[in-house]
Amino acid sequence: MLTSVVPVILSGGAGTRLWPMSRRLRPKQFLPLMEDGSSLFRATLERVKADDFLAPIVMCNHNHRFLVAEELNEAGVSARGIIIEPVARNTAPAIATAALHVLADDPDGLIFVLPSDHMISDFAAFRSATRIAARLAMEELLVIFGIEPEYPETGYGYIRRGRVHGEGQRVAKFVEKPDQATAEAYVASREYYWNAGIFLFRARTFINQLRQHSPDVLFAAEQAIAQAASDADFLRLNKQAFEMAPSISVDYAVMEKTSQSAVVPLDGGWSDVGSWESLAKQGTTDDEGNVCIGGTVVIDSKNNYIRSEKPLVAVLGIDDMALIATDDAVLAMPRSRTQEVKSIVAELEAHSREEIISHTRVYRPWGYYQNVDSGAGFLVKQIFVKPGGKLSMQYHNHRAEHWVVVEGIARVTNGEETFDMSANQSTYIPIGTKHRLENPSDEPLRIVEVQTGNMISEDDIVRLEDTYGRD
The missing domain is CATH 3.90.550.10 (Spore Coat Polysaccharide Biosynthesis Protein SpsA; Chain A)
Known part of the structure; x- marks a missing residue:
């Protein structure tokens, strides 16, 4: 021992x-x-x-x-x-x-x-x-x-x-x-x-x-x-x-x-799982040598590594390629060049692309949020709060929020009021109003949040109190 x-x-x-x-x-x-x-x-x-x-x-x-x-x-x-x-x-x-x-x-x-x-x-x-x-x-x-x-x-x-x-x-x-x-x-x-x-x-x-x-x-x-x-x-x-x-x-x-x-x-x-090629070598191949993960359709193609995290990926007549798709990015390259992905990341970084920093689903100590849609002056998110999870008490200087409960029980602080909401109930939080979202139950909480305003950014958060010690 x-x-x-x-x-x-x-x-x-x-x-x-x-x-x-x-x-x-x-x-x-x-x-x-x-x-x-x-x-x-x-x-x-x-x-x-x-x-x-x-x-x-x-x-x-x-x-x-x-x-x-x-x-x-x-x-x-x-x-x-x-x-x-x-x-x-x-x-x-x-x-x-x-x-x-x-x-x-x-x-x-x-x-x-x-x-x-x-x-x-x-x-x-x-x-x-x-x-x-x-x-x-x-x-x-x-x-x-x-x-x-x-x-x-x-x-x-x-x-x-x-x-x-x-x-x-x-x-x-x-x-x-x-x-x-x-x-x-x-x-x-x-x-x-x-x-x-x-x-x-x-x-x-x-x-x-x-x-x-x-x-x-x-x-x-x-x-x-x-x-x-x-x-x-x-x-x-x-x-x-x-x-x-x-x-x-x-x-x-x-x-x-x-x-x-x-x-x-x-x-x-x-x-060391240091490249997509190393993952391909760990995978199970079909009769044509393809490793396919997620929603894929493969016709007349050999020795490929094809992985989809969300969209359907269909390939026809390609060989020896690696193709990886998430819900917001697609990477395609010869399998012999998978060690060179760092050059792609460097190029994206030079152009300040968000896709190298975070996924559309962003994890927090209380659960996660996932961006659903966005445009000029608005952002739609799905927010998932695990049992007992609690977002910070906060306010925003440039945006308002509208919350709709989809699943579970939400304990909401909106200004000076604190109340519970269940599925299909909603609340509106004006700009500058302190607010907090909690899950007081033993079941998951899921809401849809619609943000509107002249600045839609994670930087527009003023935390007043946080259970997890974040600034």
Whole structure:
């Protein structure tokens, strides 16, 4: 039993290569990509719920904090801490902060660093590799998990295996993402693993190596956690201190420089779900090699990945393509170029397109809202409030709202009045009037909201009081 292993779940990634499904406010780790409809984040939690592990630490950003809290709640997991990174600084500062957090309580503590957005299908193999890694870590080694390459992938880093050490191997060399010819040579040599980005080591071993090889990262992490502030269920790192850290991966900061690294093979059906092609490889194909998800019609087409989240997608006479449709965007490309989706996202960002930031359905700690229609001076939304959910007490300077209850019981504050409404009842909220929506029942609440005014924007919200501590 590995009773002193603390999982550290890294959940700060944006998952841009899985656009248009993955977006800044709800990236790939929170999307229902598993076969059972659960998220990659939830699958990561399930892997570390066993008695071998202590309560996890989750590293995330401000925008994802309530998504993390909701996933933990639904999984029945009490976190050791949810640590908010005020700015993105890559993996080395994030891991340093978590290691310091553990080290403060346990000088011998082991930390198990896991990305929140990977698939691992063989749980038994995962547990076995973890136990081996823990035994090596107790020898003051920094252990990384390696994946036996199945094909010459150019989107992964590689690890050249060295001499045998106990149940693992020492690391001879880390190499960055290679070109196609180099990747083919690595796979043919049988001397290399894919770098899974999963680590296990003593917190103190990592901190000591960080002090030697990247002291600027350590200094910023120490200052950020020393000046951190508690905020409800979250620990907010000091922004000014954390910003001093260079944006650097743990590979560059420590693993490529240390002489104390080891690698343990993980034969567990691993995928980093880093592109639509990697998802296609996980899918079930039809007789023509097509992977089809959602409403699709496919005729005379082969070896395609076709996924629809809402509209019907019909294809005729196309081969080797990836086509992904959401309710507000469509992406089409050759399957051989799915690693290049970041260039699409960069182009959209240059044009300030909302489609890279949020979906039409936007999640909040109380539930979600979904934009239905909009035009000059109006916006129509569906608002879903989970049982016990409560929106902030607020008012707007530039818009009025009309609420119609579709399902459930709504407790409404409208000016100085508070009253309940049920299906087919409505209320009008004038500009500048304080108001609040609550769900006092055990059943879901669904309303239709019509906004009208000369400025229709989420920026036009003045919060007077909020249950969830939002500004």
